[in-house]
Amino acid sequence: MAPLPTGAVIGCLGTGQLGRMLALAAAPLGYRVHAFGPATAGPLLQVTDLRTVAAYNDQEALAAFADVVDVVTYEFENVPASTAAFLSERVPVRPGPRLLDMSQDRLVEKRFAQSCGARTAPYMGVYTRDDLRHAVAELGVPSVLKTRRFGYDGKGQVVLRSADPEALDAAWARLRGVPCILEGFVDFAFEASVVVARGLDGDVRPFPLVENVHRNHILWQTHAPARVDPEVRRRAERIAVAMAETVELVGVMAVEFFVEPDGTVRVNELAPRTHNSGHWTQDGCATCQFAQQVRAITGLPLGPVDVLHPTVMTNLLGDDLADLPTHIADPACRVHLYGKGEVRAGRKMGHINRRVG
Numbered sequence: 001m002a003p004l005p006t007g008a009v010i011g012c013l014g015t016g017q018l019g020r021m022l023a024l025a026a027a028p029l030g031y032r033v034h035a036f037g038p039a040t041a042g043p044l045l046q047v048t049d050l051r052t053v054a055a056y057n058d059q060e061a062l063a064a065f066a067d068v069v070d071v072v073t074y075e076f077e078n079v080p081a082s083t084a085a086f087l088s089e090r091v092p093v094r095p096g097p098r099l100l101d102m103s104q105d106r107l108v109e110k111r112f113a114q115s116c117g118a119r120t121a122p123y124m125g126v127y128t129r130d131d132l133r134h135a136v137a138e139l140g141v142p143s144v145l146k147t148r149r150f151g152y153d154g155k156g157q158v159v160l161r162s163a164d165p166e167a168l169d170a171a172w173a174r175l176r177g178v179p180c181i182l183e184g185f186v187d188f189a190f191e192a193s194v195v196v197a198r199g200l201d202g203d204v205r206p207f208p209l210v211e212n213v214h215r216n217h218i219l220w221q222t223h224a225p226a227r228v229d230p231e232v233r234r235r236a237e238r239i240a241v242a243m244a245e246t247v248e249l250v251g252v253m254a255v256e257f258f259v260e261p262d263g264t265v266r267v268n269e270l271a272p273r274t275h276n277s278g279h280w281t282q283d284g285c286a287t288c289q290f291a292q293q294v295r296a297i298t299g300l301p302l303g304p305v306d307v308l309h310p311t312v313m314t315n316l317l318g319d320d321l322a323d324l325p326t327h328i329a330d331p332a333c334r335v336h337l338y339g340k341g342e343v344r345a346g347r348k349m350g351h352i353n354r355r356v357g
């Protein structure tokens with residue numbers, strides 16, 4: 001199939017920083033980005049004048065949006081399934097609704113990972129207080145109770161350290177009795193991820209495995225590539241490729257892993273989009289993840305994924321912005337700001353990519 005012609009328009013659901021960096025990468029390849037979302041201001045809206053300000057369930061607005069874009073993608077995974085389905089009847093939605101659905105439900109996501117030959121944490125579905133007692137008796141403590149849907153950055157989850165009925169009742173009440181899963185605690189050496197792209201022609205290219213360091217459940221640093229045994233790296237990259245192929249990905253997805261001290265890798269979760277842990281590619285890799293996303297969804301050939309130099313990506317969270325002058329003055333450092341006005345504790349304001357090799 002021929003790639004979208006120069007001047008074609010990519011529709012983006014969501015107006016945050018991932019959409020902004022998508023638009024910035026689309027421009028040199030000759031494409032424009034049309035933003036869709038309820039916000040009247042935001043990182044993406046500062047870099048494109050094509051926009052629809054509307055709710056995700058506004059069918060009239062979605063139909064008009066579908067008429068003026070050539071392909072639709074998204075920059076957050078909680079896009080309502082009905083929105084993706086409505087749009088995909090009118091215009092290609094990449095990645096497709098199947099991956100989107102799967103990545104919105106931790107139980108389905110884990111079953112999918114296992115069906116691709118990957119290990120996960122041991123887990124059980126939990127729908128009632130009794131299920132929780134039963135699951136804790138099976139999986140033990142510590143373990144992690146997570147809502148099946150709408151969890152992110154540590155929200156919608158509770159670590160269980162005691163199997164006492166009162167502790168279980170408190171955890172169950174805290175998650176408000178919605179459908180959950182209980183996961184056995186993985187005693188990992190570090191957390192890691194692979195961002196993988198698959199083009200319209202079926203070509204699949206994983207970016208190398210990277211190591212992720214979290215603070216308060218929010219990604220703080222990514223070390224790229226991961227400093228591990230090459231066999232561990234290949235193992236994780238093979239899993240990401242298998243998942244991309246099985247789901248017939250067109251676009252970019254991220255697979256998050258726990259890596260155990262003996263090199264066992266377990267899939268934690270998926271994101272059907274570019275990922276914070278892939279930001280290092282903007283300065284440390286032959287193709288950046290956003291350019292790869294553009295290439296994949298427009299039908300261009302994927303770009304090379306060779307590492308140019310080892311890189312540490314550090315998120316600028318909240319007040320970290322105060323150190324900006326130092327980073328800007330540092331020749332080893334590239335600064336990427338998202339244009340967010342209000343500084344709040346833990347809010348992702350930007351990131352820096354520091355060359356380390």
Ligand code: AMP
Binds near residue numbers: 121186187214217269
């Ligand atoms: P998640 O929202 O699933 O990515 O979880 C947020 C963070 O909680 C992860 O990045 C881990 O640091 C920790 N975590 C989640 N699940 C587990 C688990 N099963 N075992 C150990 N740590 C976990």
